Amino acid sequence: MHPSSAPSALQTHIIESLQSAKPTLWAGRSAKEQSTHDISAQQVQQAVQRFERFAPLLMKLFPELTASNGRIESPLLQVPQMQQALQLPQEAGQLWVKADHSLPVAGSVKARGGVHEVLEHAENIALQHGLLADGDYLQLASAAARALFAQHEVAVGSTGNLGLSIGVMASALGFKATVHMSADAKEWKKQRLRARGVQVVEHAGDYAQAVAAGRALAEQDAHCHFVDDEHSLSLLLGYAAAAPYLVAQIQDAKRTAGENHPLFVYIPCGVGGAPGGVALGLQQAFGPHVHCFFAEPVQSPCFIVEMLAGAQALPGLEAHPSVYELGLNNQTEADGLAVPRASELAADVVRGFLGGVFTVEDETLFRHLNLLHDSEALKIEPSAAAGFSGPRELLQSAAGQDYLQRQNLLPYMSNATHIVWTTGGLFVPDEEYTKFLQRGAALVSA
Numbered sequence: 458m459h460p461s462s463a464p465s466a467l468q469t470h471i472i473e474s475l476q477s478a479k480p481t482l483w484a485g486r487s488a489k490e491q492s493t494h495d496i497s498a499q500q501v502q503q504a505v506q507r508f509e510r511f512a513p514l515l516m517k518l519f520p521e522l523t524a525s526n527g528r529i530e531s532p533l534l535q536v537p538q539m540q541q542a543l544q545l546p547q548e549a550g551q552l553w554v555k556a557d558h559s560l561p562v563a564g565s566v567k568a569r570g571g572v573h574e575v576l577e578h579a580e581n582i583a584l585q586h587g588l589l590a591d592g593d594y595l596q597l598a599s600a601a602a603r604a605l606f607a608q609h610e611v612a613v614g615s616t617g618n619l620g621l622s623i624g625v626m627a628s629a630l631g632f633k634a635t636v637h638m639s640a641d642a643k644e645w646k647k648q649r650l651r652a653r654g655v656q657v658v659e660h661a662g663d664y665a666q667a668v669a670a671g672r673a674l675a676e677q678d679a680h681c682h683f684v685d686d687e688h689s690l691s692l693l694l695g696y697a698a699a700a701p702y703l704v705a706q707i708q709d710a711k712r713t714a715g716e717n718h719p720l721f722v723y724i725p726c727g728v729g730g731a732p733g734g735v736a737l738g739l740q741q742a743f744g745p746h747v748h749c750f751f752a753e754p755v756q757s758p759c760f761i762v763e764m765l766a767g768a769q770a771l772p773g774l775e776a777h778p779s780v781y782e783l784g785l786n787n788q789t790e791a792d793g794l795a796v797p798r799a800s801e802l803a804a805d806v807v808r809g810f811l812g813g814v815f816t817v818e819d820e821t822l823f824r825h826l827n828l829l830h831d832s833e834a835l836k837i838e839p840s841a842a843a844g845f846s847g848p849r850e851l852l853q854s855a856a857g858q859d860y861l862q863r864q865n866l867l868p869y870m871s872n873a874t875h876i877v878w879t880t881g882g883l884f885v886p887d888e889e890y891t892k893f894l895q896r897g898a899a900l901v902s903a
């Protein structure tokens with residue numbers, strides 16, 4: 458499948474840099490990387506349409522969706538003060554934020570993938586039982602539908618946010634819901650779920666172990682649907698469905714993205730489903746003119762590792778390695794990104810067009826969380842800050858310059874739009890957020 462070749466000097470340098478837990482950029486789009494899993498624009502369109510069919514029901518279940526007519530969406534915001542705080546010159550383009558930290562229902566980007574998978578599952582069950590015969594989705598809030606869903610369980614393994622999204626959506630429809638939480642999961646997320654009647658099972662191990670435990674339990678029960686973050690196509694398509702609305706927002710903002718007007722998108726990456734889905738949707742919309750870069754903690758760069766393994770740059774390691782095999786510990790305050798092994802599905806889908814992946818130190822997350830609060834009054838969680846070092850990484854590192862040169866983007870950077878995807882934060886309790894801010898403030902003034 459891959460041409461067998463020894464790792465290049467550049468690849469060796471990247472691996473050494475990862476092992477020393479220094480911020481590192483791996484840039485893609487070389488001839489070696491090919492996607493091995495194709496997802497059609499029609500599949501993404503079906504996810505978009507599913508959200509539309511369910512909008513009346515969502516509005517009924519979640520009053521906070523009244524203003525948006527049942528659409529779970531976030532604004533696209535220009536952030537000039539943050540651009541200045543980050544010292545990004547205008548000649549390098551304009552900085553924007555896609556504000557998924559404010560997504561209703563789940564408070565994170567998981568409101569896209571997680572909600573979509575629960576809706577698809579509910580739709581399938583309802584169709585099998587003739588509940589949607591007249592196409593009225595409000596039927597799914599009826600006593601009969603709830604009694605049916607109550608016989609079914611939805612389970613998931615999570616570091617926190619996916620569990621929140623699945624648990625909230627599944628319990629709102631009347632499903633039994635079980636969330637297997639890894640040791641990284643924050644206490645307030647567990648409490649929020651328990652308050653909604655969701656069963657929370659705590660695991661001492663990491664995210665991959667929580668997923669494995671949940672999957673094994675669910676397999677023994679025919680009435681239990683396990684949302685498998687490491688393999689799920691439905692999740693990925695739910696994230697990809699973000700693209701058409703963003704395309705419209707970019708137009709409304711009078712920004713041009715296309716030939717000679719590059720669009721850069723920086724998205725925090727855990728297992729890779731959320732950024733992979735978003736990147737797929739944007740690739741279908743903008744083709745080669747969108748450049749998606751994923752952001753990972755320096756101790757959890759599972760997606761870079763997966764990309765390097767695919768390019769056979771990790772001799773001596775198995776095909777689907779974890780970050781532990783590089784001697785890293787997967788310890789990070791970015792709980793949504795504390796993932797040791799990437800989704801192979803996400804990796805196979807994006808390999809052929811991914812711009813790249815970069816790593817970020819935890820201190821930088823807190824610094825940027827604080828800067829965003831002070832400059833633009835936006836409240837995000839640490840995981841959601843990972844994208845903000847992207848533009849600089851791209852503009853100032855050797856690997857970034859090499860990418861811009863290879864893609865012939867250097868003459869057009871003043872036309873560029875840089876979108877940082879802020880992936881979570883809405884439901885972070887005030888006392889937690891205050892601690893994040895203080896930690897960031899100490900670093901900013903240091």
Ligand SMILES: *Cc1c(COP(=O)(O)O)cnc(C)c1O
Pocket residue numbers: 565566567618619725726727728729730731732793794838840841880881882
């Ligand atoms: C889950 C999550 C991500 C990354 O999504 P993956 O699908 O795990 O890659 C990024 N940011 C936040 C806040 C998240 O909760």
